[in-house]
Amino acid sequence: MALDTASLVPLYVSDAREHLEGMETAVVGLESAGGEADRRALLDELFRHLHSIKGGAAMLQIEPVSKLAHLGEELVIRVIRGKVPADAALVDLLLATRDGLSAMVERIALDEPVDGNASLLWRLGRAVAEDESGLLPGASAATADLPRGMRVTVHIDPRSALPAARALLSLRRLGALGTIAGTSPDRATIMQGALPSNILVVVMEGAVDQERVRSQLARVPDVVRVEVSDHETPPAPSSGDGAERLPTEPRTSLVPSAEQWVRVKMDLLDELLELSSELVLASSRLRERTRRLAVEERDTIENEADRLRLLVKQMSGRVLAARQAPVRHLADRLPRALRDLSRRLDRPLTLAVEGAETTLDRGLLESLTDPLLHVLRNCADHGIESPEERRRAGKPVEGRLVFAARRERDRVEIEIRDDGRGFDLVRLRRKAVEIGALSPAEADLLPDEGALRLAFLPGMSTRSTASEISGRGVGMDAVERAIEQLGGTVLLSSTPGKGSCVRFVLPATVSVVNLLLVGIAEDVYGIPLSRVVALGEGEPRRHEDGTMRVSVGGEQLPAHPLGRLLERPFDETPGVRPHLLVESAGRRAALGVDRVVGQEEAVLRPLARPFDRIRGLAGTAILGSGRPVVVLDLPKLVA
Amino acid sequence: MSKRVLIVDDGVFMRNMLNDILSSAGYSVVGEASHGLEAVAMHRSLHPDFVTMDIVMPHMNGIEATREIVAADPEALVIMCSALGQESLVMEAIEAGATDFIVKPFKSDEVLSVVRKVLGD
Numbered sequence: 109m110a111l112d113t114a115s116l117v118p119l120y121v122s123d124a125r126e127h128l129e130g131m132e133t134a135v136v137g138l139e140s141a142g143g144e145a146d147r148r149a150l151l152d153e154l155f156r157h158l159h160s161i162k163g164g165a166a167m168l169q170i171e172p173v174s175k176l177a178h179l180g181e182e183l184v185i186r187v188i189r190g191k192v193p194a195d196a197a198l199v200d201l202l203l204a205t206r207d208g209l210s211a212m213v214e215r216i217a218l219d220e221p222v223d224g225n226a227s228l229l230w231r232l233g234r235a236v237a238e239d240e241s242g243l244l245p246g247a248s249a250a251t252a253d254l255p256r257g258m259r260v261t262v263h264i265d266p267r268s269a270l271p272a273a274r275a276l277l278s279l280r281r282l283g284a285l286g287t288i289a290g291t292s293p294d295r296a297t298i299m300q301g302a303l304p305s306n307i308l309v310v311v312m313e314g315a316v317d318q319e320r321v322r323s324q325l326a327r328v329p330d331v332v333r334v335e336v337s338d339h340e341t342p343p344a345p346s347s348g349d350g351a352e353r354l355p356t357e358p359r360t361s362l363v364p365s366a367e368q369w370v371r372v373k374m375d376l377l378d379e380l381l382e383l384s385s386e387l388v389l390a391s392s393r394l395r396e397r398t399r400r401l402a403v404e405e406r407d408t409i410e411n412e413a414d415r416l417r418l419l420v421k422q423m424s425g426r427v428l429a430a431r432q433a434p435v436r437h438l439a440d441r442l443p444r445a446l447r448d449l450s451r452r453l454d455r456p457l458t459l460a461v462e463g464a465e466t467t468l469d470r471g472l473l474e475s476l477t478d479p480l481l482h483v484l485r486n487c488a489d490h491g492i493e494s495p496e497e498r499r500r501a502g503k504p505v506e507g508r509l510v511f512a513a514r515r516e517r518d519r520v521e522i523e524i525r526d527d528g529r530g531f532d533l534v535r536l537r538r539k540a541v542e543i544g545a546l547s548p549a550e551a552d553l554l555p556d557e558g559a560l561r562l563a564f565l566p567g568m569s570t571r572s573t574a575s576e577i578s579g580r581g582v583g584m585d586a587v588e589r590a591i592e593q594l595g596g597t598v599l600l601s602s603t604p605g606k607g608s609c610v611r612f613v614l615p616a617t618v619s620v621v622n623l624l625l626v627g628i629a630e631d632v633y634g635i636p637l638s639r640v641v642a643l644g645e646g647e648p649r650r651h652e653d654g655t656m657r658v659s660v661g662g663e664q665l666p667a668h669p670l671g672r673l674l675e676r677p678f679d680e681t682p683g684v685r686p687h688l689l690v691e692s693a694g695r696r697a698a699l700g701v702d703r704v705v706g707q708e709e710a711v712l713r714p715l716a717r718p719f720d721r722i723r724g725l726a727g728t729a730i731l732g733s734g735r736p737v738v739v740l741d742l743p744k745l746v747a
Numbered sequence: 748m749s750k751r752v753l754i755v756d757d758g759v760f761m762r763n764m765l766n767d768i769l770s771s772a773g774y775s776v777v778g779e780a781s782h783g784l785e786a787v788a789m790h791r792s793l794h795p796d797f798v799t800m801d802i803v804m805p806h807m808n809g810i811e812a813t814r815e816i817v818a819a820d821p822e823a824l825v826i827m828c829s830a831l832g833q834e835s836l837v838m839e840a841i842e843a844g845a846t847d848f849i850v851k852p853f854k855s856d857e858v859l860s861v862v863r864k865v866l867g868d
Contacts, residue, residue, distance in 0.1 A: 132832070203832070211835045269850035270829075273837045277847060299842075301834045327864050329847060441831075445852065448831055478760045478851065485852040583764045583855070590760035732759040 120164045121217045127157040128210050135202045136443035155184045172224040173212050179232035180205045227300030254290045254311050261335040262308040267452050268330035272301045275308040281324040287313040384424040391417040432467035435513040439464045449488045456506040463513035468520040469618040479587045483524050483610045491528030523611035531602040533559045560600045564588050593730045595713045621712045625705035628671040628678045634739040642689035658698045660689045665698040692743040749775045755786040756801035768855040783807025787815045797824040802836050810840045817844030
């Protein structure tokens with residue numbers, strides 16, 4: 109019996125992605141692990157993740173993945189046995205392994221061929237080799253085999269986000285100036301993200317104008333030094349043949365923890381949600397009808413109708429709960445981001461996570477990642493003081509950041525706190541006056557809470573010179589707009605010298621709808637695409653029976669200007685215009701609009717009482733542009 | 748005359764951020780695209796001086812879009828916006844013709860310094 113591997117691939121991919129997420133958290137946690145027991149627990153977890161990724165890949169016969177995961181496992185065993193130290197170099201290598209596996213998994217997801225990662229395999233091979241030759245290939249071994257010729261040595265800033273990528277850019281620029289005779293490290297190694305000592309050596313064939321070399325390299329960010337010389341020293345014998353050495357010791361077998369989880373497609377959840385909404389409506393209608401029955405019949409039926417309504421509401425609640433996911437998915441990305449920030453800013457930082465199991469609507473998770481990372485960066489960069497300043501202020505040298513999430517009835521609060529210098533209200537006020545948002549007198553009169561909100565003004569410190577940053581709030585207006593689009597708000601608080609807090613307050617449940625945007629005179633309305641059967645252009649003509657009809661989607665349908673249904677002014681000049689084909693209670697109609705504006709996905713915000721009683725309104729939404737629109741419930745309007 | 752930029756990213760937050768940063772610095776944002784197909788079309792019709800390009804996007808990703816843009820216009824300047832852990836994708840993008848890159852989360856200083864270097868200012 110042949111295994112139908114094709115159908116298993118999507119499952120493997122989503123499984124692998126979860127393991128890779130878990131791997132990332134565990135690896136970053138390794139660096140700051142408390143004691144032996146904590147470290148061992150993380151290493152065991154790492155092994156489990158790699159083992160799962162390897163197992164699935166082996167079954168699907170995806171060799172590059174199983175090969176890489178296998179070496180990852182071997183490395184973890186070495187660390188467990190104390191043969192390899194759990195230091196920063198190890199963490200870097202494990203992260204590179206995770207990234208390598210992730211790149212492969214994403215290619216599998218796209219049904220594209222998966223390339224092996226020779227450089228990564230080589231690095232892992234060396235790390236697990238018996239002679240314990242260390243994790244970082246030495247720079248001396250690297251420059252061994254270069255030919256003679258003009259030698260350009262490029263030094264990349266070690267704080268650069270991706271030193272190897274900058275090396276590649278340098279290489280390409282030099283390649284445009286002349287023929288490259290050799291490089292160290294070799295191009296393949298660079299392509300895999302390795303740049304030992306952050307140094308690139310390129311040997312050019314023949315003579316190349318030094319000025320051109322320097323001016324080209326000046327255009328590559330993070331290049332801190334360029335040396336040009338004639339290559340005098342003879343090539344040294346090469347060390348290391350780069351061959352893999354796979355250990356043959358038996359593996360420790362670990363039992364993965366059992367958890368009851370079922371994977372469900374997002375579409376299914378959305379369908380369930382829609383169905384349960386319909387059920388709630390239907391059961392309400394039923395209940396209403398029973399009220400009009402003669403008294404004798406009423407009691408029994410009323411009881412049943414009530415029971416039905418209760419059951420439906422319970423089910424509806426469950427379905428809504430299914431849309432919830434723990435905020436952990438969001439929080440798990442932060443440790444690695446923080447580690448990277450700590451390196452780039454050259455500042456020690458720690459992160460504590462509270463309330464990782466707090467749940468919020470899945471639709472929000474993805475949209476929150478970028479704003480959250482941005483706020484984290486702000487806190488790390490502007491909030492946390494330099495180590496010297498912190499020492500003087502009697503604070504621990506490491507900047508403390510906290511991610512906290514909590515649920516309050518119908519909302520979820522997510523905040524990032526830091527123990528830094530707090531918002532600089534003086535600078536905020538000054539900057540607001542500078543950009544012309546306030547007069548000096550107004551700035552003085554502004555109370556502190558108001559001054560904090562100045563951070564949200566467009567232009568506040570997104571404009572900045574190298575040293576004059578306005579104290580805080582880089583891009584806070586973009587953050588606020590993004591959160592408002594999700595139906596939430598952003599609150600800022602701060603204590604000078606002690607720290608500050610950025611809090612997102614979000615609705616607990618969210619529905620994202622795909623909207624067709626139409627214009628009627630000056631107004632723009634949103635219509636859920638799921639309610640539009642077809643869209644066409646036509647000119648309504650009077651039919652024999654006196655009604656106006658238009659041809660849409662091959663059918664002659666009753667035509668109504670949507671503007672008239674909404675009792676709003678619209679363009680009444682005759683002619684061809686867009687029409688939406690809608691269906692209600694089995695009948696179809698064509699609704700005319702003045703223009704089709706576009707299509708957009710947006711968070712549907714339900715209307716509060718008493719507006720939710722208005723027939724034909726589904727709610728409101730804020731578009732990406734920031735414009736609020738009314739969302740129509742067409743079937744109700746047409747009925 | 749200010750240099751013109753096309754912003755490409757599938758996230759509204761990122762597009763807004765980059766728009767804020769670049770406009771405040773005096774660049775003229777001539778368009779925003781939310782995926783690769785839009786990006787290629789808009790580059791062809793708008794001829795911006797440079798492009799900021801997200802990598803992972805629906806319909807057509809940033810690497811493919813960069814490849815097509817550079818094929819049509821070898822002088823095109825494309826700056827990739829990558830998330831953490833996507834180094835190999837950045838490499839792929841560079842091989843596809845990207846001029847440089849920035850890594851999220853970024854500061855406006857970083858963005859502007861890369862943009863200035865890319866434009867040769």
